[in-house]
Amino acid sequence: MNDLAGIYDKIYRYCFYKVRNSVAAEDITQETFLKFFGQQSKIRRGEDMAYLYTIAKNLCVDYFRRKQTLELTDDYPVEDFTEQSDIKAAVRNALEKLDERRREIIALRYIGGLSVNETAFAAGISRFAVYRLERVALKELKKLMEGVL
Amino acid sequence: MELKIDRVTKKYGSKIACDRISTTLHNGVYGLLGANGAGKTTLMRMMCGLSKPASGNISYNGIDVSQEEYRDMLGYLPQNFGYYPEFTAQDFMMYISALKGIPKSRAKAKTAELLEMVSLKNEARKKIKTFSGGMKQRLGIAQAMLNDPQILILDEPTAGLDPKERVKFRNLISRMGADRIILLSTHIVSDIEHIANTILVMRSGQLIHEGSLDEIISVIDGKVWECIVSSKTADELSLKYPIINTRNENGSVFLRLVSDEKPCENAENAQATLEDLYLYYFNEETAEDQAI
Amino acid sequence: MKIEKALRSAFTPPEPRNKDKFIDSMRYPKLSYSEFVLSQICYIRKRVWLFSAAVLLVAISAVYVIPQNEMYIVWVASALIPFLALMTATEISRSDIFGMSEIEAGCRYSLPQLIGARMIILGVCNFTVISAIVVIFGFFSPLGIMKAALYILTPYMTVNGISLLVLDKVIGLEGVYISVAATIGVSLAGVFIFGRVPFDMRFVNALCTVLCAGGVIMTVIQIEKIMSGRNECYGIKN
Incomplete structure (x- = not known):
């Protein structure tokens, strides 16, 4: 590694x-x-x-x-106004609406790219808990992004 | 960031190769000037941990030369080196990388980078036994850099390089000298002139002078003379003083020599160069060697 | 799966500014000594592995192919074992023979550690081969393990000791040639002693014990020299 x-x-x-x-x-x-x-x-x-x-x-x-x-403006690279950038902005907003635990799990798994095992270590919870939280969080995100996806 | 050499002495039997040498080196390029047998290589080898001083010690930021941590920060190019037969340039670099503790993945990248730097990229897969002297030398320089050393010790690094390669090498060393300590020894006075920030002059195992080019040369300021004399006078003078340059001019002889006092009637002062100094210091030594 | 994809792509930051320089400058994790030893396995010449395997095969096959002749099996091995020891000694001394010692000595894993690595690798290999042979002979011939061990180890240690001594004193390939000659000598002596003339076995055993002990002592001396004081000899060679 x-x-x-x-x-x-x-x-x-x-x-x-x-x-x-x-x-x-x-x-x-x-x-x-x-x-x-x-x-x-x-x-x-x-x-x-x-x-x-x-x-x-x-x-x-x-x-x-x-x-x-906290700065209010993001440093994200400016993109053209495409459907893609709409989705991305929507995802970012949706993520903010999750509670902190679920948000952190998503962040570690999808932004940080950690495996389930590593996420469990980092968050100090069991693998099972990671699976559970991830599933629930994804479900919630899908619901929040109903119109956009 | 300092390399401390503290009263280092080395003897071979009754001969004193290094006599209580003390100095402190910082980032930059140091040129080690001295005749053969003056103790240059002995000192360098002690700085690499290859041989133990009889007394005194060498350390870098408090880390003694005998420790693995020291060697980890060291890059060394010896005067002569061999290679395992059948090795290609690439094999050689990868082998040394392992010895330096560099993991394979990084070693591959570093090898490619360094071979390119010394212009051996196209020869990477060729066997070293097909290399010219200059190519082998460049490979030696490349291997010394594998571990991004803080201390780089190069013993006669420009031997075997043609003038174009030598210029390239000088530029390379100058660039690298900013972030690390580089000590190089060479007979080629012009190399030291161009790239060394500080010059260390060694003679008979002692460090007799240390300073910038100007400081060093100031020793023979006003002691370099040029004159045109008869061949008889020329012969007399060459017995008395070190002759730097001589040529025939219409039956007379042109001489450039070093002397404390004016050697003859029509002699004129000339601007001293490092080469003059070299001969001033080491002419007696060569005479001694020849006598033996 | 669209949401996962969106998550992964929605948080791409601007390009990092100092990544390459930082990673370059970092003290990246270096090889541990055991990793280093493993890395040296591929630098042991193939001929050593091939020869070891060949010796083992000959020993094993001798059990089946040749009818049980008390001494025959042993002298077959003692004709081959010396060359195993020779190869080991030359392999260990490669740095000196080919003038690589100076560069190697200035590295993180300096000469003693490099030699140590080679000895570990070859030691394990030879130990396996010799143990196997001793066990086979001890088992299948009426000699018994002790005698078999003595007759096998004697040529090995003798050649080891002689070769290391020669390679220390004589520089470069010349040293190798002399070692080879000495090894052939020992090998022939072994064949002679065990195969032909009916010597008094007590004399042979005593001789072997002395030679074996001598070989061990010389080997230990030479290796100790390599690991510690040998550094002093550089530069006077080449």
Whole structure:
């Protein structure tokens, strides 16, 4: 599991989802790696991946605390007004409406790209709980996006 | 970011190869100047952990030279190196990568990058035994860079390179010197002139001078003379002083030499260069060697 | 599945700015020593594996093919075993023979660790082969395991000791040639002693014990030299 570039992308994407700012997201990504490698020398699948995300999440929380005011505008790349971009915006909005636990599971699974196992580690719950929450969250999202999809 | 060499001494039997050498190196390019047998290679090998000093120590940011952590930050190009037969350039780089603890995936990428940097990309799959001396040298430089070393030690790196390659090499070293410590030893004085920020002059196992090019040359400021004399006088003078350059001119002899005082009537001062200094310092030594 | 797809694509951030430089600069995870040892397996020349397999096959086949002659089986092996030891010694000394020692010594996994890796790999291989042979002979011939072990280990340790000594003293391929000659000598001696002349077995056993012990001692000395003090010899070669 030495695909550092791939993992970098994933963590960056996850952080960006959290902090909505590309510069801050990249800083946090790099800090996450440095913190991780300060203690270990390898990234193995499973626990290590989850640990990386935990570090990233905590750093994002710290970022919020420092910032105090959350920027209202997203840093998402500007796209043409196509049907695709409509759907994407709708998904983003819908996700915000979920409760925090379900939102986090979706974020770890689909934005961070973690496996069920890794998500379980990162969220501190059982695999079964992950399956359950994911299913419920997806159902809720589908309902919220009824008109758009 | 400092490499500390503290009163390092090395003996071979009764001969003192390095005599209480002390200096501290920081990021940048250092040129090690000295005649053969002056102790340059001995010092470099001690800096690589290849041989143990009789006394004194060497450390980088507090990490002693004997530790694995030190070697992890080291890149070394020895004066002569062999290779396992049947190895291609690629094989060689991958083999050294393993020794440097670099995982295969990264080793592949790094190998490709470095072979391109030294212009051996097209020869990657060719066997080293088909390489020219210059190509082999370039491969040696590439392997030294595999682990992005903080300390780069190059022993006669430009030997075997043609002038064009040498210029390329100089540019490469200059660029790399910004982020790491590079120590290179060479007889080719012009290499040191062009790329070394600091010059270390070694003689008979001692570090006799350390400084920038100008500081070093200031030693022989005003001591380089040029004159045109008869061949008889020329012979006399060549016995007394180190002759840097000589040529025949219409029956007389043109001499460029180094001397503390004015050597003859019509001598004029000339601008000192590093080559002049080299001869000034090391001429006696070569004479000694020849006597033995 | 549209929702999953939408989720995956809806959160694509702008391109990261410093990714490549950062990853390059990071102290990426390095190989552990055991990973390093494993990496060296492919650098052991094929001929070593082939020869080991051949020796094993000869030993095994001798049991079935040839009628049980007390000493015959043993001297067949002691004609071959020396070459196994020779190959091991030359393999271990490859760095010196081919002038790679200097570059290798400056690496993270320096010469002692590299030699150690080779010895581990070859040690495991040889141990397996020799154990198998000793067990087979001990079992199938009236010699018994102890004698079989002695007769097999003697040529092995003797050649090991001699080869390592020669390769230390004589530089480069020349050292290899001399080792080969010495090995042939030992091999012929073995064939001679066991195959032809009816020597007094007590004398032979005593001789073997002495040679074997000598071989072990010399091997240990040479290996210790390689691991620690050998560094001092560089540069005076080449």
